Amino acid sequence: MPELTRGAVEDFLYYEAELIDDWRLREWAACFRDDGRYIVPTLDADPATAFDTDPLEVLCLIADDRHLIDARIDRLENIRAHAENPRSRVMHAITNVRVGKQADGVLRVLSNLTVHRWRQDRLDTYVGRCLHHLAVDDGNASSPGISIVERRVVLDLESLDPVGPLSFIL
Amino acid sequence: MSTRFVDDQGHDGLFRVRTDVFRDQDIFDIERKAIFDKSWLYVGHASEIPDAGSFVTRSVGGHPVIMVRQRDGDIKVLFNTCAHQSSMVCRVPCGTSEAFQCFFHGWTYDLDGSLLRLPGEASYCGQFTKEQHGLAAPRVDSYRGFVFMCSDSSTSSLDEYLGQARTYLDLVADQDDEMVVLPGSHKYAIHGNWKMATMNANDGYHVGTTHATYLRYLRNEGIDVGARRLGRRPILGNGHTASEFFGGWGRPIARWAAYWPESLKKPLERIADGLRDRHGEERAHLMTDVDRNLVIFPNLVINDHSSIIIRTWDPVSPGKVVVTGWCLVPKEEDKMLRALRLKNYLTFFGPGGFATPDDIEALNGVQVAFRNPAMEWLDASKGATFENKPNVSDNAEEDQTRAFWRRWQADIDNALEGVAADA
Numbered sequence: 001m002p003e004l005t006r007g008a009v010e011d012f013l014y015y016e017a018e019l020i021d022d023w024r025l026r027e028w029a030a031c032f033r034d035d036g037r038y039i040v041p042t043l044d045a046d047p048a049t050a051f052d053t054d055p056l057e058v059l060c061l062i063a064d065d066r067h068l069i070d071a072r073i074d075r076l077e078n079i080r081a082h083a084e085n086p087r088s089r090v091m092h093a094i095t096n097v098r099v100g101k102q103a104d105g106v107l108r109v110l111s112n113l114t115v116h117r118w119r120q121d122r123l124d125t126y127v128g129r130c131l132h133h134l135a136v137d138d139g140n141a142s143s144p145g146i147s148i149v150e151r152r153v154v155l156d157l158e159s160l161d162p163v164g165p166l167s168f169i170l
Numbered sequence: 171m172s173t174r175f176v177d178d179q180g181h182d183g184l185f186r187v188r189t190d191v192f193r194d195q196d197i198f199d200i201e202r203k204a205i206f207d208k209s210w211l212y213v214g215h216a217s218e219i220p221d222a223g224s225f226v227t228r229s230v231g232g233h234p235v236i237m238v239r240q241r242d243g244d245i246k247v248l249f250n251t252c253a254h255q256s257s258m259v260c261r262v263p264c265g266t267s268e269a270f271q272c273f274f275h276g277w278t279y280d281l282d283g284s285l286l287r288l289p290g291e292a293s294y295c296g297q298f299t300k301e302q303h304g305l306a307a308p309r310v311d312s313y314r315g316f317v318f319m320c321s322d323s324s325t326s327s328l329d330e331y332l333g334q335a336r337t338y339l340d341l342v343a344d345q346d347d348e349m350v351v352l353p354g355s356h357k358y359a360i361h362g363n364w365k366m367a368t369m370n371a372n373d374g375y376h377v378g379t380t381h382a383t384y385l386r387y388l389r390n391e392g393i394d395v396g397a398r399r400l401g402r403r404p405i406l407g408n409g410h411t412a413s414e415f416f417g418g419w420g421r422p423i424a425r426w427a428a429y430w431p432e433s434l435k436k437p438l439e440r441i442a443d444g445l446r447d448r449h450g451e452e453r454a455h456l457m458t459d460v461d462r463n464l465v466i467f468p469n470l471v472i473n474d475h476s477s478i479i480i481r482t483w484d485p486v487s488p489g490k491v492v493v494t495g496w497c498l499v500p501k502e503e504d505k506m507l508r509a510l511r512l513k514n515y516l517t518f519f520g521p522g523g524f525a526t527p528d529d530i531e532a533l534n535g536v537q538v539a540f541r542n543p544a545m546e547w548l549d550a551s552k553g554a555t556f557e558n559k560p561n562v563s564d565n566a567e568e569d570q571t572r573a574f575w576r577r578w579q580a581d582i583d584n585a586l587e588g589v590a591a592d593a
Contacts, residue, residue, distance in 0.1 A: 040522060041354070042354035042355060044263060044354060044357070045353075045354055055512070056505070056508065056512065057505075057508065057509075057512075058352060058353060058354055059353070059354035059356075059496075059497045059512065059515070060354070060512075060516065061516075061521060061522040062516065062522035063512065063513075068513075071387050071390065071517075071524070072524070074386075074390070075383040075384075075386070075524050078382075078383050078386065080379075080382040080386075081383045081528070082528045082531045083527035083528050083530065083531040084527075120534070159492075160356075160357060160358040160359070160521050161357060161358060161359045161492050162359070164530075165358060165521035165522070165527040165530050166521050166522035166527075167521075167522075167527035167531075
């Protein structure tokens, strides 16, 4: 498997953020491998283990396999997804990208994430760390050469009390 | 201001509630004393604090409290307020401790709240006793692992308060030898009034429209949504209500559904057989086959259908309530069933689910749209002339909403009469 440069990884993360911010969610879903997962642990999860917990065994906020990612998008594209009609305006800012080790063809990438979300007279800020497990592959039209095996957002908020629900893609 | 907030002409088909009860700060302040400080309020589940000294802190009815396991296995709830100068004694959400020390001046309390040590103790003399300076505590009692507190000494016992609702808690508690809350919770805000949240929990009327995309998700999974039928709307007294129905989904205890793997049929049958052996045909049927929501007045909801969620809310102001939800599971459960249970839970519930965000959206919108002066009344008349009778149009009559409001008005009346008598 070819090595991914930091530049290629960062380009991919920025590209993914652009798809989410532009609500091009089908293209975003296509970035995931068929067994890919999108996970948001609960905010009271132990930060030491939140990156490794098994979403089939503990309660998460979001624990989508690829099938549920598609179901989530099917919902969000429906005008009767009331919580996102009208849609949130969302902007992802990604910093502090740390490219980790590659093992079994999968690369661990940590980044810091700030998401601003503007909706119904409220500006919410979500901060957290994002762990990507990325695989180098043949890619497809949306995702040239890289697929997401897992995208896990560990929010550094104590609760969602001050912000709106996670009805958009974090 | 008239105190007749509920206009109950149910026998003539009209039931409505004045909208200022959702917005008015004075009414909110009355509710704190008349309802939240009088009722038994859910604090947590016994399984959250398994060992001596394990504790959780949370806000219950506006009061910061510590729920803590004693050395003898008993459970106590303590007000999280130092007896010295009212500092918050414990400031972490959970943990295990031998004692609680307030960092402000170093007063240290035992697990039962009694004052153990205070720096400079020799300076305290005369009238001052350590016995008088323990952490204050509400009454505490539990039913089948569900722990409640009550700030009022004149309120009846928890058993009496729960009344008929106990049977419904039994149907949850009896599903396994040991039912436990999974680690992790969902905590989020609704920018709406707490009473709308309680109404929402047993409102079947909103499901078809508010949750249209959730129902679409179920249909896409191959679930027969039309099977949601045969509802009953039990009114349980003291403002407690339930709703019973058959959703099309699989119940991890123990109702197989066609969209689940065939290989689960046998394990689920074994669970159902075990429940029949232990609890008899009728109760086992209620546990395995029937979906239900339970609302314990004023702010506890247990949805026992595609999974079990315990939810409670803590009103912050007339226009804001903070919700916490937990997932209740059989402690020992087949790995695949646990995974399906969590999938059922997360696809419906919580701030990232396919249903809850739309409830939040509705309740947030109510609080804004109430501001129109023309909106003097909120209506809850659906099915008012045939309460306790079979449904007419669907499983969505508003019996439970009316039962909630009748109890609410009675509590407010009691409090206001008390004020008048004192004057």
